[in-house]
Amino acid sequence: MVMKKRKLGRGVAMVGAGMSKFGAFPDKTSRDLFAEAFGEMEKSVDKGFDPRDIESLYIGNFSSDLFEGQGHTAPIMADWVGLVPRPATRVEDACASGGVALIQGVIAVASGMYDMVLVGGTEKMTNLPTERVTDTLAAASDVLYEAAAGFTFPGLYASIASAYMARHGATEEHFMRVGVKNHENGALNPKAQFNTSIANFMKRRQAKCQEQGQPVPDWKDEIDFLKDAAFNPMVAWPMRLFDCSPITDGAACVLLVAESLAKSFTDTPVHIIGAGQASDHALHERADLTSIGAARLAAQQAYDMAGVRPVDIRIAEVHDCFTIAEIVATEDLGFFYPGHGARAIMEGLTRRDGVKPINTSGGLKSKGHPVGASGIGQAIEVWHQMRGQAGKRQVPMDVPLAVTHNVGATGGTCVVHVYERR
Amino acid sequence: MVMKKRKLGRGVAMVGAGMSKFGAFPDKTSRDLFAEAFGEMEKSVDKGFDPRDIESLYIGNFSSDLFEGQGHTAPIMADWVGLVPRPATRVEDACASGGVALIQGVIAVASGMYDMVLVGGTEKMTNLPTERVTDTLAAASDVLYEAAAGFTFPGLYASIASAYMARHGATEEHFMRVGVKNHENGALNPKAQFNTSIANFMKRRQAKCQEQGQPVPDWKDEIDFLKDAAFNPMVAWPMRLFDCSPITDGAACVLLVAESLAKSFTDTPVHIIGAGQASDHALHERADLTSIGAARLAAQQAYDMAGVRPVDIRIAEVHDCFTIAEIVATEDLGFFYPGHGARAIMEGLTRRDGVKPINTSGGLKSKGHPVGASGIGQAIEVWHQMRGQAGKRQVPMDVPLAVTHNVGATGGTCVVHVYERR
Numbered sequence: 001m002v003m004k005k006r007k008l009g010r011g012v013a014m015v016g017a018g019m020s021k022f023g024a025f026p027d028k029t030s031r032d033l034f035a036e037a038f039g040e041m042e043k044s045v046d047k048g049f050d051p052r053d054i055e056s057l058y059i060g061n062f063s064s065d066l067f068e069g070q071g072h073t074a075p076i077m078a079d080w081v082g083l084v085p086r087p088a089t090r091v092e093d094a095c096a097s098g099g100v101a102l103i104q105g106v107i108a109v110a111s112g113m114y115d116m117v118l119v120g121g122t123e124k125m126t127n128l129p130t131e132r133v134t135d136t137l138a139a140a141s142d143v144l145y146e147a148a149a150g151f152t153f154p155g156l157y158a159s160i161a162s163a164y165m166a167r168h169g170a171t172e173e174h175f176m177r178v179g180v181k182n183h184e185n186g187a188l189n190p191k192a193q194f195n196t197s198i199a200n201f202m203k204r205r206q207a208k209c210q211e212q213g214q215p216v217p218d219w220k221d222e223i224d225f226l227k228d229a230a231f232n233p234m235v236a237w238p239m240r241l242f243d244c245s246p247i248t249d250g251a252a253c254v255l256l257v258a259e260s261l262a263k264s265f266t267d268t269p270v271h272i273i274g275a276g277q278a279s280d281h282a283l284h285e286r287a288d289l290t291s292i293g294a295a296r297l298a299a300q301q302a303y304d305m306a307g308v309r310p311v312d313i314r315i316a317e318v319h320d321c322f323t324i325a326e327i328v329a330t331e332d333l334g335f336f337y338p339g340h341g342a343r344a345i346m347e348g349l350t351r352r353d354g355v356k357p358i359n360t361s362g363g364l365k366s367k368g369h370p371v372g373a374s375g376i377g378q379a380i381e382v383w384h385q386m387r388g389q390a391g392k393r394q395v396p397m398d399v400p401l402a403v404t405h406n407v408g409a410t411g412g413t414c415v416v417h418v419y420e421r422r
Numbered sequence: 423m424v425m426k427k428r429k430l431g432r433g434v435a436m437v438g439a440g441m442s443k444f445g446a447f448p449d450k451t452s453r454d455l456f457a458e459a460f461g462e463m464e465k466s467v468d469k470g471f472d473p474r475d476i477e478s479l480y481i482g483n484f485s486s487d488l489f490e491g492q493g494h495t496a497p498i499m500a501d502w503v504g505l506v507p508r509p510a511t512r513v514e515d516a517c518a519s520g521g522v523a524l525i526q527g528v529i530a531v532a533s534g535m536y537d538m539v540l541v542g543g544t545e546k547m548t549n550l551p552t553e554r555v556t557d558t559l560a561a562a563s564d565v566l567y568e569a570a571a572g573f574t575f576p577g578l579y580a581s582i583a584s585a586y587m588a589r590h591g592a593t594e595e596h597f598m599r600v601g602v603k604n605h606e607n608g609a610l611n612p613k614a615q616f617n618t619s620i621a622n623f624m625k626r627r628q629a630k631c632q633e634q635g636q637p638v639p640d641w642k643d644e645i646d647f648l649k650d651a652a653f654n655p656m657v658a659w660p661m662r663l664f665d666c667s668p669i670t671d672g673a674a675c676v677l678l679v680a681e682s683l684a685k686s687f688t689d690t691p692v693h694i695i696g697a698g699q700a701s702d703h704a705l706h707e708r709a710d711l712t713s714i715g716a717a718r719l720a721a722q723q724a725y726d727m728a729g730v731r732p733v734d735i736r737i738a739e740v741h742d743c744f745t746i747a748e749i750v751a752t753e754d755l756g757f758f759y760p761g762h763g764a765r766a767i768m769e770g771l772t773r774r775d776g777v778k779p780i781n782t783s784g785g786l787k788s789k790g791h792p793v794g795a796s797g798i799g800q801a802i803e804v805w806h807q808m809r810g811q812a813g814k815r816q817v818p819m820d821v822p823l824a825v826t827h828n829v830g831a832t833g834g835t836c837v838v839h840v841y842e843r844r
Binding site: 279 | 426428429430431432451477478479484485487488490491492493494496497498500501505506507508509510511512513514515516522525526529530532533534535536561562563564565566569697699700701702703704707715716719830831834835837
């Protein structure tokens with residue numbers, strides 16, 4: 001399909017952002033987590049604001065129905081943060097629910113209907129046993145043709161990974177290095193579920209073996225550790241445990257306003273200058289598994305709207321639900337040629353100090369993946385990095401332009417946003 | 423809350439509409455039903471159009487997750503009607519999911535992002551046993567405080583009905599007369615699930631008794647029949663079986679374009695000139711049960727945007743998930759004073775030949791209530807009535823202005839649209 005160049009009726013800026021800690025919180029519902037995120041967002045608005053000026057809410061959520069037995073979750077979130085009677089709309093596109101809520105918020109402000117919109121995401125996943133979470137997530141596949149054939153998400157992404165290996169000669173180590181990098185970043189992110197590096201996992205494991213009088217494994221580095229099937233078991237070849245993002249509880253929200261109002265809230269707003277969304281057939285119907293067509297189209301649309309090229313982008317948060325997904329994402333976003341995403345990870349180009357830092361937050365892999373909230377969590381990371389407020393994980397260069405890339409299922413949905421700090 | 427007067431960046435018109443038959447279709451999935459609706463919509467565009475010009479889809483759906491085990495339903499619908507790779511977004515606000523998808527479609531066109539948007543709704547409910555459907559719908563209540571206390575929707579609406587009776591002196595007969603009227607309308611709607619009047623139910627039942635040699639009940643009219651607990655059993659006092667909308671499979675969609683393009687598709691577009699949405703606390707938290715606050719606010723916003731008054735509106739499709747809900751709706755929309763909604767139904771004011779025809783389609787009560795599709799079904803009825811294409815149920819007056827009113831749960835969400843034929 002030839003993409004029409006699109007533009008918004010008026011510009012949109014992000015002037016506040018907040019998220020709960022991502023992790024497993026047995027005593028918290030998604031209401032509690034959302035209230036936590038909202039509280040942090042309120043404090044983040046530099047010049048302050050009156051929450052009563054929020055005119056509408058969009059909530060990304062994959063399936064509070066299946067995870068918590070609660071449908072109609074948007075007005076409940078509105079109620080829990082004191083925003084009744086504002087319109088409250090839940091948006092669902094599997095793991096892209098957060099990113100798609102964000103694009104709806106952008107569209108809503110651009111439409112002239114609302115000047116100030118809250119966009120949030122929430123998911124409470126850890127109260128179900130792991131196998132039921134896996135089944136619940138499998139509802140995001142094409143259930144009649146994929147889940148029915150025995151596919152769950154590790155298997156679906158394993159198909160992508162093995163196709164990528166076959167075409168580009170990548171190895172398991174390429175995937176492992178994505179995990180190593182993202183855990184290094186997540187170790188510097190106090191909100192991350194796995195707030196630790198893989199080197200630390202390795203050392204802790206060695207110490208434990210010593211403590212228990214067992215033979216201490218002779219791992220020289222993280223890759224040694226990750227290759228040891230006893231500690232990093234295969235889930236679906238070639239995806240091992242440390243190639244998979246975790247099951248997570250979490251919530252996040254950002255505050256959007258019409259561009260013309262942004263400076264009354266902060267001197268450093270982050271403008272959303274490009275937005276693109278696309279759909280695709282389910283994985284089993286696709287001719288090529290090594291690239292996500294919806295991501296390429298969404299990126300093209302977002303870049304065209306923003307008037308920027310991939311090379312202009314300084315950092316990106318991409319959808320690394322599995323390590324292979326990050327490699328494919330960096331190619332779909334036009335940062336690297338097909339097959340070169342794997343090379344880039346080996347050469348350290350996507351590390352925090354590389355030419356194209358990817359997932360400085362730790363990504364879904366280390367920060368955690370509360371599915372409906374993940375897309376908003378990405379926007380929050382670029383918000384912090386662009387404003388120089390990312391603490392120990394702040395990249396060592398100025399970030400005037402950034403991108404987020406959020407995928408639903410195996411790419412049935414993809415949404416890409418381009419951000420500019422002015 | 424003082425409502426700010428809102429306006430859209432540009433006008434939006436409806437130029438096509440189609441729906442599946444509403445009913446119980448054991449052999450059809452929501453994909454089949456949506457394709458059926460889409461096919462009818464394609465034929466409805468007077469001057470024709472190229473479906474490839476559709477730029478984005480919004481799909482209202484309450485819970486394909488719980489009903490069909492299928493999440494991420496929007497891109498599947500897009501795929502099934504050949505619209506991949508267009509953005510496909512599911513919108514959920516319980517039984518208002520269709521109406522809220524419509525307002526997102528309106529906002530999306532108004533934003534300048536898209537010139538042509540498809541808005542649909544779908545729900546496939548009848549493949550679960552009735553008690554599981556009731557439980558699934560109860561997920562739209564505040565599960566921690568309502569479903570957990572034993573409430574399902576008939577009970578929640580029964581609370582509204584008994585509060586209304588206490589305040590306004592209404593009787594069960596007032597509610598029954600809503601059902602009689604809506605079944606009379608539905609008897610003239612070939613798409614209705616119960617394409618028959620209550621008089622017909624009554625006659626059929628009498629004939630059956632005679633046939634089986636049983637004593638023939640001595641019902642003089644429909645109200646006699648409805649008062650007979652053997653044939654119209656109590657579900658939750660004062661709501662009986664014939665006060666409840668049915669469990670339904672169905673899909674519906676409408677085609678929206680920027681106002682300036684409307685005349686290239688039809689000489690009689692239906693413009694959406696007002697749109698309002700609001701949220702409310704769950705029912706157990708409200709001070710007053712006899713009115714739905716979100717409906718009053720959504721209506722006020724839609725009227726203000728349109729620059730019209732309730733008295734200007736010729737017909738309305740309102741959310742009669744239970745008969746009491748229609749009475750309350752006609753008051754919340756400003757057609758009648760509090761307490762007078764019940765009088766209006768007794769005096770026939772809301773019949774097809776009355777001063778304010780309500781639910782000429784048969785409403786959710788008779789046409790059926792596939793929850794995610796119901797809000798779109800309402801828009802389709804006003805589309806037909808305003809264009810003089812409603813067949814035997816066409817109202818006997820010109821309809822330049824109409825309203826739809828779609829409620830999520832017990833009013834946690836309400837969305838109101840105002841339509842004008844120019």
